[in-house]
Amino acid sequence: MSLMRPREGLHAARARGGNTRQLVHELLRTRIIGLRLAPGAALSENDLAAELGVSRTPVRESLILLADEGLVDVYPQMGTFVSRIRFADIASAQFIREALETAALRDAVERATERDVADLRALLDAQRDAERHADTEAFFQLDEEFHARLMAASGHGDAWPVVSQAKAQLDRARRLSLPLTQQLHLLIGQHRDVVDLLERRDLASADEALRRHLRLVLSDVEKIRARHPELFSEDDAPIRPRREPRDSRDRRETAENGGTLDG
Amino acid sequence: MSLMRPREGLHAARARGGNTRQLVHELLRTRIIGLRLAPGAALSENDLAAELGVSRTPVRESLILLADEGLVDVYPQMGTFVSRIRFADIASAQFIREALETAALRDAVERATERDVADLRALLDAQRDAERHADTEAFFQLDEEFHARLMAASGHGDAWPVVSQAKAQLDRARRLSLPLTQQLHLLIGQHRDVVDLLERRDLASADEALRRHLRLVLSDVEKIRARHPELFSEDDAPIRPRREPRDSRDRRETAENGGTLDG
DNA sequence: CGGTGTCGGCTACCATACAAGTACTCCAGC
DNA sequence: GCTGGAGTACTTGTATGGTAGCCGACACCG
Numbered sequence: 001m002s003l004m005r006p007r008e009g010l011h012a013a014r015a016r017g018g019n020t021r022q023l024v025h026e027l028l029r030t031r032i033i034g035l036r037l038a039p040g041a042a043l044s045e046n047d048l049a050a051e052l053g054v055s056r057t058p059v060r061e062s063l064i065l066l067a068d069e070g071l072v073d074v075y076p077q078m079g080t081f082v083s084r085i086r087f088a089d090i091a092s093a094q095f096i097r098e099a100l101e102t103a104a105l106r107d108a109v110e111r112a113t114e115r116d117v118a119d120l121r122a123l124l125d126a127q128r129d130a131e132r133h134a135d136t137e138a139f140f141q142l143d144e145e146f147h148a149r150l151m152a153a154s155g156h157g158d159a160w161p162v163v164s165q166a167k168a169q170l171d172r173a174r175r176l177s178l179p180l181t182q183q184l185h186l187l188i189g190q191h192r193d194v195v196d197l198l199e200r201r202d203l204a205s206a207d208e209a210l211r212r213h214l215r216l217v218l219s220d221v222e223k224i225r226a227r228h229p230e231l232f233s234e235d236d237a238p239i240r241p242r243r244e245p246r247d248s249r250d251r252r253e254t255a256e257n258g259g260t261l262d263g
Numbered sequence: 264m265s266l267m268r269p270r271e272g273l274h275a276a277r278a279r280g281g282n283t284r285q286l287v288h289e290l291l292r293t294r295i296i297g298l299r300l301a302p303g304a305a306l307s308e309n310d311l312a313a314e315l316g317v318s319r320t321p322v323r324e325s326l327i328l329l330a331d332e333g334l335v336d337v338y339p340q341m342g343t344f345v346s347r348i349r350f351a352d353i354a355s356a357q358f359i360r361e362a363l364e365t366a367a368l369r370d371a372v373e374r375a376t377e378r379d380v381a382d383l384r385a386l387l388d389a390q391r392d393a394e395r396h397a398d399t400e401a402f403f404q405l406d407e408e409f410h411a412r413l414m415a416a417s418g419h420g421d422a423w424p425v426v427s428q429a430k431a432q433l434d435r436a437r438r439l440s441l442p443l444t445q446q447l448h449l450l451i452g453q454h455r456d457v458v459d460l461l462e463r464r465d466l467a468s469a470d471e472a473l474r475r476h477l478r479l480v481l482s483d484v485e486k487i488r489a490r491h492p493e494l495f496s497e498d499d500a501p502i503r504p505r506r507e508p509r510d511s512r513d514r515r516e517t518a519e520n521g522g523t524l525d526g
Numbered sequence: 527c528g529g530t531g532t533c534g535g536c537t538a539c540c541a542t543a544c545a546a547g548t549a550c551t552c553c554a555g556c
Numbered sequence: 557g558c559t560g561g562a563g564t565a566c567t568t569g570t571a572t573g574g575t576a577g578c579c580g581a582c583a584c585c586g
Contacts, residue, residue, distance in 0.1 A: 019339065019539070021327075045568070055541040060568085061327055064284075068328060076282065077547040077568055092421035099366035100359065158355035162425060243549060243566080282569065308538070318571040323538080340537050340577045506536080506579060 020054055025062040027052070032071050032082055033168050034137075035175050039084040039231040042243070043072060069165055079243060084233035085173055087225070093166035094218050098211065100163050101147065105194075105210055108154035109203045116153035120195045123149060124188065131184045139184060140171065146191055153198075173221040176228060183220070190216070283317050288325040290315070295334050295345055296431050297400075298438050302347040302494045303504060306335060332428055336504075344504045347496035348436055350488070356429035357481050361474065363426050364410065368457075368473055371417035372466045379416035383458045386412060387451065394447045402447060403434065409454055416461075436484040439491060446483070453479070 028048075031037045048059045063080055066072045073083045108116075123146045130138040144164070151160050177183075190213040197206035225232050291311075294300045306326065312319045326343050329335040336346045371379075386409045393401040407427070414423050440446075453476040460469035488495050 021539085044566085046566090049541095056568095057540055057542090061324060063568095064324055064327065065331060068331065074568075075548095077566095078549080079567055088421060092419065095366070095419050096363065096422050096425060099362045103358070103362035103366070156355065156358050158351060159359050162359060162429075166425075284569085307536085309536090312571095320570055320572090326538095337538075338578090339539070341579075342537055 020058040021061045024048075024052060024054065024058050025065055028062055028066060029069075029071065029168075032066070033171050033175070035172060037082050039082050039172070039233075041082045043080045043082060045080070070169065085169065085225075085231055086233050089169050090173065090218075090221055093169040094214070096166040097163055097170070098214050100159055101151065101214065102207055102210055104151045104154035104156045104159070105198070105206055106154075106203060107156065108150060109198060109201050109206060111155050112153040112198055116149075117195060117199050119149055120146065120153070120198075124192055124195065127184075127188045127191065131188060136175075136184070140175070143187070150194070150198075170217060170221060173224050173231070174217060176224045176231075177220045183216075187213070187216070283321040284324045287311075287315060287317065287321050288328055291325055291329060292332075292334065292431075295329070296434055296438075298435060300345050302345050302435070304345045305504070305507065306343045306345060308343070333432065338504070342504070342506060348432065348494055349496050352432050353436065353481070353484055356432040357477070359429040360426055360433070361477050363422055364414065364477065365470055365473055367414045367417035367419045367422070368461070368469055369417075369466060370419065371413060372461060372464050372469060374418050375416040375461055379412070380458060380462050382412055383409065383416070383461075387455055387458065390447075390451045390454065394451060399438075399447075403438070406450070413457070413461075433480060433484060436487050436494070437480060439494075440483045440487045446479075450476070450479070 028037070028043075037043070043063065045056045045060050045063065049056045052059065063072055063074065067074050067080075070089060071083055072080055074080045123142055127139060127142045127146070130136075130142055144167070147163070147167075148157070148160050151157055151163065190209065193209045194206055194213065197209055291300070291306075300306070308319045308323050308326065311322045315322065326335055326337065330337050330343075333352060334346055335343055337343045386405055390402060390405045390409070393399075393405055407430070410426070410430075411420070411423050414420055414426065453472065456472045457469055457476065460472055
């Protein structure tokens with residue numbers, strides 16, 4: 001079972017991160033966004049607690065936070081499920097992201113320093129590396145850093161968490177498309193365009209380039225919806241997910257294995 | 264003590280709202296935003312649970328959510344405190360709010376129906392009523408509804424919760440200024456200007472009017488900062504709040520009284 | 527008189543026990 | 557074979573117990 005030892009595990013965990021709740025929260029968040037937990041999957045507080053070697057309390061508190069972020073749906077006395085991607089949520093996330101990132105760009109054009117531009121270019125290089133190695137996981141990480149760094153250059157880095165939360169909804173769907181399409185090169189080119197225009201302090205063109213970039217991402221998602229309808233949920237039909245059959249549980253539990261907190 | 268009876272209380276609560284956690288969460292949230300709980304005040308899980316007649320669990324879960332919203336600061340093993348207003352948070356909230364509301368306005372100018380405009384004008388009338396009766400609490404409520412309705416008219420009503428959360432930080436400070444200044448009339452006039460220009464589909468002017476309105480609100484906050492410095496906290500000094508002296512607790516507990524969940 | 531170690535009480539964190547409710551399962555009756 | 561209903565195994569929600577850690581008060585010592 002690989003439970004966390006009463007003392008050592010917690011201590012090791014504390015050393016790396018914060019308290020158990022934060023660790024579980026981040027773990028589940030990355031698993032959901034990375035689609036290692038698919039939309040619709042059941043998340044039992046008890047099962048998770050057992051898997052991670054902690055009690056129900058921090059798991060439950062993490063799920064409450066994830067529900068607040070719209071990444072899980074909690075149906076009292078029924079179960080907790082990774083939320084299916086609602087098209088309304090996608091649209092709303094796109095609106096939020098576009099509004100905040102373009103508003104930030106407006107200030108970034110005036111405030112960005114040479115250092116900021118250099119940092120962004122360094123990230124572009126790293127993205128090209130990821131492209132060469134076809135490492136989409138690394139690219140996702142670097143994409144996140146790029147947009148975060150861009151906002152920081154505007155002086156509004158504090159607003160990034162809001163964008164990140166909206167972005168999370170989009171990324172779940174995007175993660176399905178990127179491996180298929182060969183668009184990494186295109187995306188990196190758009191990143192470079194934004195940096196170039198930012199350096200030239202050309203607001204109008206930079207704004208247009210960023211909007212084009214963000215909209216491309218959105219159109220990706222719409223393509224995915226046709227290919228994987230089971231991961232989406234119609235807007236006005238909140239869908240009560242069905243519980244698994246009784247005896248399929250044992251098989252599942254032995255099948256997936258690993259992932260305690262004291263790695 | 265007016266504790267909640269084991270069965271009845273919960274049942275009555277369920278009837279009104281949702282589960283206990285949501286009730287406690289909203290209760291504390293409105294108390295904090297309404298400054299009935301002042302920045303810096305200590306919030307003990309035990310005390311709150313006793314006051315509200317529930318167990319520590321829903322109280323604790325509510326505090327976690329409030330911490331996520333930036334309304335309380337949790338210092339493990341030390342205490343939980345209503346967060347002081349950080350100037351950096353104010354600036355960040357203003358940026359988020361302005362970006363989202365103006366972006367929404369852009370679409371509202373195209374999409375708003377006659378019905379939308381009529382609803383907004385009805386809210387304007389109600390605001391004038393509140394002004395006549397000098398009812399600032401009602402005005403705050405109507406101001407919230409006005410801006411929410413404006414976003415809904417743009418088709419991006421789903422993004423309102425994000426604005427509302429940012430707005431909460433601003434409102435805490437604003438609530439101190441409104442009673443003093445006689446600006447209700449000015450604010451209502453700005454609301455009317457926005458509606459008028461929205462109705463004429465004049466985006467440029469409407470955008471300018473809305474920005475002017477939102478910035479006036481911000482400048483209010485800066486005035487307040489000079490008058491009530493104890494409610495604010497310097498940016499880079501996260502300030503570890505001090506625990507109360509030993510024997511001042513009894514006095515406090517008898518002093519403030521009332522506010523169970525089964526009112 | 528100033529610094530220091532200890533002790534007591536408080537805190538949030540985590541673990542566990544109990545309660546209320548839902549959906550699946552399976553068997554009885556038709 | 558089909559339908560209905562009781563039983564049961566799960567679910568989340570709430571309550572409570574126990575633990576580590578921090579702070580403040582205070583006696584003790586230099």
